[in-house]
Amino acid sequence: MPTALITGATAGIGEAAVRSFADAGWHVVATGRRADRLEKLAGERVHTLAFDIRDEAARDAALDSLPAPFSGIDLLINNAGLALGLEPAQKASLSNWKTMIDTNVTALVSITHKLLPGLVERKGAIINLSSVAASYPYPGGNVYAGTKAFVRQFSLDLRADLHGTGVRVTSIEPGMVETEFTLVRTGSQETSDKLYGGANPMTGEDIAETLLWVATLPPHLNINALELMPVNQSWQGFAVHRED
Incomplete structure (x- = not known):
């Protein structure tokens, strides 16, 4: 059976994806920062690696230690990412901006570069988690949306570079998904409830099933x-500010 490496597997979409792929018979390498949560996922088909995706030395040491049958990665799912704050740019934290860039962009391209030779050799696949924020601006999106726009464009350009190798590349761009990610983004349960209350948002399991569908399409x-x-989610009209 093929092997998938899923980053950001300790909660939300990543955790749901680990369970979905393992249930479908895949071998899964689940990575994340929180070892205690990863331990709950470990099993015959799931091998866990605890490291911060931004720490390249720890990442390389973990990946280089993978035992068979987990060492040959057929699918990379770049799910790890975060959004910090909903403030307008003029009030945002520069530290938050840098953390989002380091995680959503730098770490994503770094692990992709690390695994790319093996993915080419195995005619594998890459699925990157972008967002509708890549296409539709909104107040407070600033750097988070910018990082997701990068992920989308990076995915498309990878497709161009990998033309003829047999490697597939997909950008998955979800809208409202209610997971732990929402709490981190908004900073409080109350704000999260206001955003998603009554909206019937998607779940981590919804996106996990989509990832599995994409991964199991015919290789052509x-x-x-x-x-x-x-x-219950769609687009808003243009904002207009009127002078008094």
Whole structure:
């Protein structure tokens, strides 16, 4: 059976994806920072690696230690990412901005570069988790949305570079998904409830099943980019500020 490496596996979409792929018979390498949460996922088909995705030395040591049958990665799911704050740019924390760039952009391209030779050799696949924020601006999106726009464009350009290698690349771009990510983004349960209360948002399991569907398509098919929203979410009109 093929092997998938899923980053950010300790909660939300990543955790759901680990369970979904393992249940489908895949071998799964689940990575994340919180070892206690990863331990709950470990099993015959799931090998866990605890490290901060931004720490390249720890990442390389962990990946280089992978035992068979987990050492040959057929699919990389770049799910690890974060969003910090909803403040307008003029009030935002520069530290938060840098953390989002380091995690959502630098760490993503770094682990992709690390695994790319093996993925080419095995004619594997890469699925990157972007967001509808890559396409639709909103107040407070600033750097988070910018990082997701990078992920989308990086995915498309990877497709161009990997043309003829047999490697598939997909950008998955979800809208409202209610997970622990929401609490980190908003900073409070109350704000999270206001955002998603009554909206019937998507779940981590919804996106996990989509990831599995994309990964198990016939090898001659490639989903370039896939945007998903709950039925109760759509686009807003242009904002207009009127002078008194």
